[in-house]
Amino acid sequence: MQNITAGATEGIALTCGMSGSHEFIFTLVPIVYGCIFVIGIVGNSMVVAVIYSYMKLKTVANIFVLNLAVSDLTFLITLPMWATFTxxxxxxxxxxxxxxxxxxxVIFNLYTSIFFLTALSIDRYLxxxxxxxSRRFRTVVYARITCVLIWLFAFLLSVPTALTRxxxxxxxxxxxxxxxxHPKIKSSAIRLKELLLAISLMKSLLGFLVPFIIIITCYCLIGRALVGARHIQKSSRSRDDEVLRMLAAAVLAFFLCWMPHxxxxxxQVLTQLTLVENCAILEIIDTAIPFTICIAYFNSCVNPIVYGFVGNNFRKNLLRLLRCSPGGAPRPHPSISSKMSSFSFRASEALSLTAKSKASSDIK
Structure with a gap:
């Protein structure tokens, strides 16, 4: 999406032309957007349907994953317009x-997605x-309050972007x-420049860097806890490895999807702040931006796979949904993170036993 130098809103002449305008972009990017739209709508709709129909909103993880899927769906409905635009x-x-x-x-989805991923990471660490x-804090009520706060905070952060478009x-x-x-009137240009700088810094810091540090920290602490507990219960090794693979996939997907953009x-922000008019540099940036956006948008397709389809219980419930199987007698269905949650008590017990054994050895 173009950043332009304006003389007036009703008529604008570009100093570098339409940089980043290439036929292969106009052909390839809309196709990618279409694939992301179809896969994302189907995948996230299945997540919503399975959780709502079979898993219910009785666990913290299910609530966060459901809201994450809804967030992706609200963004995906805009993709046909962006595909047409390109x-x-x-x-x-x-x-x-x-x-x-x-x-x-678009920015609203960026913040809600990353905030819900961060909330999931913190929940898993606890x-x-x-x-x-943490049992008194990890309740359905607290999870729903957290979701409301995330939606409101993300909305407030996305309003400035909407106003500047x-x-x-x-x-x-x-x-x-x-x-x-970007108006040429000096007073207006200075104010807009400051606003765009604030928006860009928030997008980089609150929309990527800070959540990524929190997620990495949580997963490192989770890995340390699992490794420590593994020395006590060797039989849980396969289950530990599955949990660690899921967490590693989530971090990797988050990083690979958003880092290029x-x-x-x-x-792009640096060129705007320094008022760079080197058309060659702007051409490179504006050509790369659409592809980095495609990769970032692909995260809306990855989320259902990473947080839903890797779970055996989710696949079973998905098959029940596709076969239109009746719910039958209510039975407990583990959440998407059930394997990790059930292991968490054994891990904590193992860590406790480790501490007690060390204490008894010191006494002896």
Missing amino acids: ATGYHWPFGGFLCKASAGL AIAHAVR DVHNITNLNTTVCAIL QVFHLM
Whole structure:
């Protein structure tokens, strides 16, 4: 999506032309968007249906995963518009309101997705390392309150992005784009520059760096707890390995999907702050940005796989849903993180036994 230098909203002349405008982008990116839309809608809808129909909202993990899937669905509905925007050579035919709303929903999904992943990581850390002490905090009520706070906080963070987006006419190219306006009026330009800098810093810090540090820290502490407990219960090795693989996949997916976009986004911000008008540099950045966005959007497809389809219980319930099997008598269905949750008590007990054994050896 283009960043433009404006003289006026009703008529804008670009100094570097439509940088990043290539036929292969206009062809390939919409196809990728279409695939992400189909896979993401189907995958996340299945997650919502399975959790709501069979697993119920009786565990903290299920509540967070359900909200994560709903967050991805709210974003995915905007992909057809972005696909059309790219396929038509960055021409936006949907009006100003949908321009603002779609841009806001993209950032809204960024924050909600990462915040829910972070909440899941913290919940898993508490379930493993502090299984007994955290039981009074890891309740359905607290989980729902956390979800409400995440939705509200993400909405507030996404409002500035929506306000700085609008539809602009490019006079020398006879097209209309959904983009950020950079006015030449000095007072307005300075205020807008400061606002865009704040938005970009929030996107990099709150939308990636800080949550990633929290997630990595939680998973390192989880791994240490599991490794420590493994010395006590060798029979749990296969279950531990499965949990660790799931956690590693979640971190890897998070990092690989968002890191390229964050890097080029930072480069884009630097060019805006220094008012770089080197068309070659802008061409490289604007050409790479659509592909990094595709990778970032793919995270909405990965989430159902990482947090849902890796679970045996989820697959069984999915087959029941596809076969339209009746619910029958209510039976306890473990959550998506049931294997880890059930092991958390054994891990805590093992850690406790380790501490007691060390204490008794010191006495002797």
